[in-house]
Structures are given as structure tokens and as C-alpha cells.
Amino acid sequence: MPDVRQLSPAAVTPIGVSARLGTAVLALLVIGTVLLAPFLLDTYMLNILIRAFFVAIAAVTVDIMWGYCGTLTFGQSAFFGIGVYALAIVFTEFGFGTWQILFALAAAIIVSGVVAALTGWLSFYPGSTPLYASIVSLVVPIVLVQVLYSGGTFTGSSSGLVGFETFDLSLESWFRVAGLGLASVAAVALVLMQSDTGRLLKALRDNDERCSYLGINTSRYRIIVLVLTAIVAALAGFGYAAFGGVAAPENASFTFGTRLIVMVALGGRGTIIGAIVGALSIEVASAYLSGSLPYVWELIIGIALIAVILAFPDGLVGVIHKLTRGVQQPRTVPATRLCPIAVSAAVDGGSDIAIEVRELGRHFGSLSVLDGVEFTARRAELLSLVGPNGAGKTTLIRCLSDGRERSTGFVAIAGQPIDRLPPDRIVRFGLGRKFQAASFFETLTVAECLRVARTHRARPSLTSTSKVLELPVAAISLLEQSGLADRLGEEARKLSHGLKQALELAMVLSLEPEVLLLDEPTAGLTRAERQGFADILTTLASRARLCILLVEHDLDFVREISSRIIVLHQGKIALDGSVDEVVNSALVREIYTGQQYTASKVGP
Amino acid sequence: MTNALQVEGLASGYGTSEVISDVSFTLAKSEVLAVVGKNGMGKTSLLKAVLGFLPAWRGTITLDGKDVTRLPPHLKRRLGLVYVPQEQALFQDLTIRDNLRLGLLSDRNFGAALEHVGQWFPMLTRRLQQRAGTLSGGEQKMLIVARALMAQPEILLLDEVTEGLQPSLVDRLSDVLTRFRLDIGTSMIVIEQHLPFALGIASRYLVFKRGEIVDSARVDAEAAARIEAHMRI
């Protein structure tokens, strides 16, 4: 039985109980408002609000894609439009009835899902950039609108479709349906985004590369989120057309798509509530003001957008947050407990060879950064890679961790050839890579960073944040030793340089790697921190039997902890031997104390 | 006479990581100061901080009596502070001529400066239209130095300028720099792994270790031995 140790102070506080009560009260208030409001509002306002609710649902999907996942998408309007037209076309062609409703719903869901999957495949792939994803998201609604224009009477071309028979509900009923729909979407979105899965999405946004190197297939996650949000947006469009009885190409347009972004930006991105506030405010204000001052209203929106981007990036919700900060109670987050898990013992009889490199080369045209590199490393070895600037050390690390990087040669990690596989697949063979500049997730807390690091070993929850963090013993002892165990609730970006390095290493150790690649881990550390690091690394190699490959400039550090040193010079291995052999060689002294070294001289 | 460069209590770094701590030194006019130390100890960061590419968190930088701590790099250049970086010091896709043009602040006296430079580096002035990226490593270094000297700098900051140069060119460089110091009075800070070269032109040296100065003395017969002791593996 793993023993659960409570390492952080303060257990569940009374606030924890009130939080749940508070949420329940809030939910009741919202539902009550939605049910009772129709009695208090006039017809015009009800009309506007119903439309606004459906638009707000679409805005929430934009917030999830942009605020949480980090993709600036102009294309959610296309999916909204698909929902609109699915209903309009089916009802126009086939009339109104039960099977027509079901058919239209199915069409909305399936078409939007397929288009989203295609769009996702085009936008999200290893090596794609956020800018490219934005570009594709821009093209989709434009293409869709043109398809609508060229659809003749089937789609109504530029006039759209009107006059089809639709649901016969009273205005008040529509209000309740739309209002509760929005409330449910908001509730589900909030729960999801506050859960561990939501944190994972934020991690994707903060540092895509780090996620790949934690074994997470970032493209797949993004595509899944896109498909799901697309379906929700399509359903919102479905409702919009069902109420309004009109389908127009503007509902699917790029202009509408940018309108949604403006709503999220003004309301406050990354909060869900912000999207709703933004959407409702703008829809209502537009309806009232665009009649009397049409151009001035648009002008105000344009100015507001610029102001928000420059000065108030967190939007209206952010501003309110700042103003009420003095009034709010400080939120006590329930403490996270660390729980060690036993790492499965290395398979006996399995090969001891952790890294195998044969004939490795990396060329850029005629420039050869690495040439003919060949070596083998075993478990429990602590191997240091040294060499002057430009020798190719970081390039070698890249070639070991990313199958697409090398030009020629063979690499196997933990016995598995890496071929042309991307980093997230290689990490799952048992590789962990720590970057030179501490690479983690800026907006997450220490505990959340570690939780994300465990993703490929333990699926994150969709509905909650785990209070217990199960980590390998090595990671936990690192957290205790560095003092991070007492600071699990702190935001990662506020940590000192040395602690950031420790956090990243703890995240990498959470992968339970067999092979560890470290790129200049002691850069910028104090003497004490370096000593602590040295102890941790030697323990990992000897007790956990990790194979550790370390790139370093600090030769004292190297001499202290390595069992073997490889000297890289001008892209080739100049020396590969025990610490004594290498340290005392004339060659190394030449390289490091500045006498002329020519490539023809090899060996001590 | 004021010092060409005076640095007091300088501290700087990247993000939350402090790479230079409490560094103080002076550079007199016409003096050459060698900065030595093992790789990754912060020497390049020191130059970057002096130039303004890294923020000065604490301390002051004074150029010929003028406080320039907050001055951006391009304005420091206008005061005669010329930098020869270790990496990416040339525009590979520009011609030799264009690279040299950028050594001056305007095209006004380019012709005269070019002739002057042509005396020490004739092979450059013969092939002005050639793309800099097609030159050999040694020739590129020469181009970089030529460009730096075009402007007749007040202070020259050289970062590992001899890296990759064959011995004959290193000697040549030594001569050129000494001539400049004597003719124009250029002061220099020279970061070097190549000790014989550095100690050959410098009159004082600093040993840099982990962002701090650990030794500072005049160059004399024992200097090399003292420095090697610091750098011993």
C-alpha cells in the first residue's frame, strides 16, 4: 500500500465547503432569472436576448479555442453557419416534422464535425504555427460563404433562405430554451476548463513544445477540441435559425467570425464568463444603438478593441477583477497532497542499452553540424557531453529526441529505433528531455505543471482537479529537496531561476523516463543549487538506474559526477572515455585553454 | 584624463536568472584589457550588458565621463563604442561592400575609409561585390575586423575574434590592432580563449568566473601561469 504523506500545510478549510454552496446558489439564481425574466422584459428585448444567447454560445466556443488553447480562430462562424443552413435547407426542402428535425440536427452535427476535422487536420500538425492555424481558420468561412453564394435556390445564394416552417414556440418559451441552453453550455465549459483537462489545454497554449516533450500529442488534442467546439457552435446556429426563421450568408461569414472574437476580447478571454458578457453586451447594445447611431457604434467597437489589446488584455472581466480585488476574500486553495508511486522495476533480461547511435549526421546543405557520430550508452551511466561552442552538442540532443531532425544515421532509445518519429512518440519510449532555458507552463501553478507532466501516464480528469498528485519517488524527493513541495500552489512564473530549473526537472522525472537528456542544467544556478543537482543526478543514475546524458560547460561539475565523458569538436566525437582519461588528455587541454587545435589530431 | 569606460557594480541577466553580479572595472584611454575565463562564465553577457542588449539591473556604465547606463545600443555606437560579436557578426547575404558600409554611420566618408582599410586588408577591397557568406572562415573574420575599424572607434569590444583563425592571421590581427591603438588611441576589451594572443596585446587582464571578476592584474611574465591556474580543469 503506498503510503500517503501530507506534505503541504493546511488541509481542507471551511472555505472549501462554502465554495460548493456558493456555486449552487449561483446556479439557482441563474435558472431563476431565466425562468422569470420573460415576465419582466418587453418583446423587443426578449427577441434580442434570445438571439444574443445563441451567439453567446458561439462566443464561448471561440473563447475555448482562443483563450484556453491559444488559437486565434476566425472560423467558428463557419460552423455556426453550418448549423443555420442545415436547419434552413432541410426545412425548406422537406418541410417541418419530427424526422426532418432529427435529420437537420444530424446534418448539422455531422457536417460541422467533418469540416472541423478537415480544418483541424490542415491546421494542426507537428511543426505548424499558431499563425498558420489562424490563416486556415480565416479561409474556412470565406470558402463556405462562396459555396453558399453559388448554391442557387438550394442555399438561397446571397439572399439566403426565408419563410420555411419552424418550431412554434412562444417568445417566452424560446427565451427559456435559449437561456437554459446558454447556461448549460457555460456550466459545462466552466467545469471542463477548471478541471485538469482545462489545465492541459492551457499548457498547450503556454508551451506546445514542452507538451510534445511530455509525450502529449498536441495536434490530436487540438483537433478534438476543434471538432467538439464546432459541433456546439453548429447547434447554436441551429437554434438561432430555428428561432429566427431566416438563414443568411452573413451568419457564416468571416465578418461574423471576427465579431465573435471582438466579443471575447472585450469581455475577457480565457474566462468563459467574459465571452458571455461580451457577446450579450455587444448584441444588446448593437440592437439599440445601431438604429440611431450606426457608424458611431461600430467606431466605438473598433476603438474599444484597440484599447483592450493595448491596455486591457483581460477585457471587462479583468478590469472588474482588479477593481474588486480589495473587496474579495482571499481564496484559499485546498492543498494538494503528494503521493509516491513505485516505478515498475526495470525488466530483467531486457537489454541494458539505453541509447544507441550509429553514423549520425546532421547537415545543412554543405555545412556539416554533426558527422559520423557513434556511441552507445547503458542504464545507470552518467554520461557528459562536452565541447566548445558550436561543436554540435545541442544539435545532438535534438537528433536524439526528435526523429525528424537528423540527416543520416540510426538512433535507438531504450531499444526502440526512433526512425522519423516526432518527440511525443519518442518520449513514450522512455525519454525525458530537459531544456537549457527552463521550459514549463507560465500560467499554471507548480502542482498543475506536474499534473500536466503526468498526462501520458495518467489521463487527466474532465470534471475536477485532483487533490492527490501521484508522482514517482525520484520526483518527490526532488520536490522536497528543492523546497518546491511547500510551494505547490504558487504560480510557476514567479519562482526563482533555480526553482524553475528544479520544477522542469521534476516534471521530466514525472514521466518515469529511462533515459534523461539534460542541456546545460546548471547554467545560472548558485553553488548550493548546483551541489543539490549533482546529488540528485548521481542518485538517479545509481539507484533508479536511469541513463543520463548531460551537456555541460562547467568542467568541474562534469568531473565530479560523470562516469564517462564524450568530447565533441566540430561535429565529430574527438574523445570518448572515462573521466580520468579525458580530463588528463592533452587534447582537451588544448580545446579548453586556447592553443590551436586542428581536426587531424585525435586522441590523447 | 577621464577613463574611456568605467563600469561600477553592474548586475544583469536573463529573465529571473542573474548572470553578471557586481562587476566593476575601468578601461583607460588607449588601453587594451583582456577578459579571460572558461566557457559559459558570462563574458559575452558582460559585453552585452555594457552595450545595452541586456538590461542593467544595478550599477552604472560611464563612457568618457558620460553616464550611458540607460542608453540603447545604437546610440552607444554613435558615441564610438564598436562591438564585434562572437557569433552572427556578418550579414551573410550582403556583399562585402555593403557589410563594410554598415561599419560607418553614413555613406559620407565611405570612399576614404575604404581606401584606408584596403591597406591592411587588400583581399577584401579586391572583391567588393562578393557575397559575404561565400568567404572562408578566416576571410569573414578579417571582414568583421575591417568593418569594426572603418569607424575608427573610440572603444572596441572584441568577442573571441581569433576563433577559427590560422596562426598567421592571428599574428596579422595582433599587428593591426596594436597599430590602431597607437595611431588612433582606440581602447579595447578583448574576450579570448587564445591566451598568447590576448596577453600579447593587452596591458591588463580580468579573470571572469560565474558572472564575477575573480582576478585582475597587469600583464607580465607570470600572467599566463596565474590565469592557467584559474582555468585548470
Added chain:
Amino acid sequence: MLTLILDTVTTAALLFIISSGLLIVFGVMKIINFAHAAFVTVGGYAALVGSRLGLPWALVLPLAFVTGAVCGAVTEATIVRWLYRRPLDAILATWGLGIVIGQIITLIFGREVQFVQAPITGTVGLLGVDYSAYRIVMIAAAIMVAVVFTALLSGTRLGLTTRAVIMNEMLAQGLGVDSSRVRLVTFAIGSGLAALSGALITPLSSVDPNMGLPWLISAFMLVMVSGGSLFALAASCVVLGGVQVIVSTFVNPILGGLTIAICAAIVLRIRPEGFARA
């Protein structure tokens, strides 16, 4: 057949003139200016004002350029300057600016479509085909723009410092180049070019507050595909413009309007750096 070729070349010329301003800005600052369409519109209205005042076309064009350049300089100094590290936010902020400019123009000039008389009317007999004379002039204009800019970039000191900033900003700063000023001037010139193109295209269609918008997406995609090289942009305009003309003529004009966007998206998927020299 000849008409087809001429159509391709004039379409390419038009696209080139409109995209070149966007390219210059993107090449130097890696920022996409979504207000580009608004600057095109500004140029169109400058031409409208100029022709209403009875100015000769030789004055109208520089007027448009200067108006655009001033707008661009103000934009860079007040908005874009703060967003160099946030390129996606820069897209949004400039989009907001585009809205603002569009609305101000509407408030001043009204929403109706207006017309500007072309300086050269009628057709020209070319190898047996009668072709619009003004369209032929477009080709000349495009070539002139390309020539002037290449000359500026390679001949002048400003061109040299701009190229230096594009290649390695830190090195340029160390050599005394004021990179902020280079950016300001570049943005101004890019915006001036946008306005100039707006003035040039008004005789072909019309002037309304949203005239620039349809060009924005095509220009944007062409700039992305060209990867920052003026020559690659010209080539892309010819190739993709040609595809657009062919699809419009033989398949469907509406689909034709999509070809550039779709082709560009596919090209970028295969080769993210575009057509620029590797």
C-alpha cells in the same frame, strides 16, 4: 487566348501592387497589418477627393501615397509599436483600426458607392484584340512599383539599413542602426503603397467604404506564400492570379475568387516558409 493571358497579367499586376505594401511590412516586422484594407480604402477616397478638386492624376497618386504614409506612421507609433512580441494581437488591433478607419470614412463620405473617372479611357488594339487601356496601364504601374522598390532597397542607405534590420536586428543595432525608426519608415511606406494601390484601382471598379476588404485576404495569402521575398511575391501573383483567372473563366467566377486562398493554404501546409529562396 490572348485575352486570357492579358487578364492574367493584369490581375497579377493588380494583386502585386496591393500586396507589396503588406509584404514590406511583414518582411521587416513580421507583423500582419489587418488595417491594410482600410489604407487601400483611404487611398481610394484620396483619389476621389483629388479628382473632385480637379487635380491632375499626376498629383492624385502622390496625394494618395502621402495620405496613406501618414496614416501608417501614426498607426505604427501609437499601436503597432507595442505589439511586436504579440503578432496575433497585432492582427486584432490592426483589424480594430481598420474598423475605425472604415467608420470614419463612412461618417465623412457616406455609404454610397461612388465613381472616379479613369485618366485613360477606351481600348487599345493589341495583336488583334481590343483591351482596356487602363488595365494595360496597371501592368506598367506594377512594374514601376517593383522597380522603384528594388532600387530603393538596394540603392539607398535606408534600403541597406532596412535589409540589415530584416536579416539580424541585434547586429544592426550594434552597428548604430536605429531599428525603431526603420520600422516606422517601413510601416509608413507600406501603408503609402496600400493607399496608392487603392487610388490606382478605383477607376476600375468603384469607391465605397469597404472596397479594400475583398483584397485583404488574397493579399494576405499571397504575402504568406511568398515568404518575404518581393520576387517570390511577383511570381506568386502571376501563378496564383493565373489560376484564379482560369477557374473564373472556365468553371465559376465565384469559385475563382476562392482559388488564391485555397491554393495558398495548401502550399503553406506543404512548405511553411512559402516560396522564398531557401
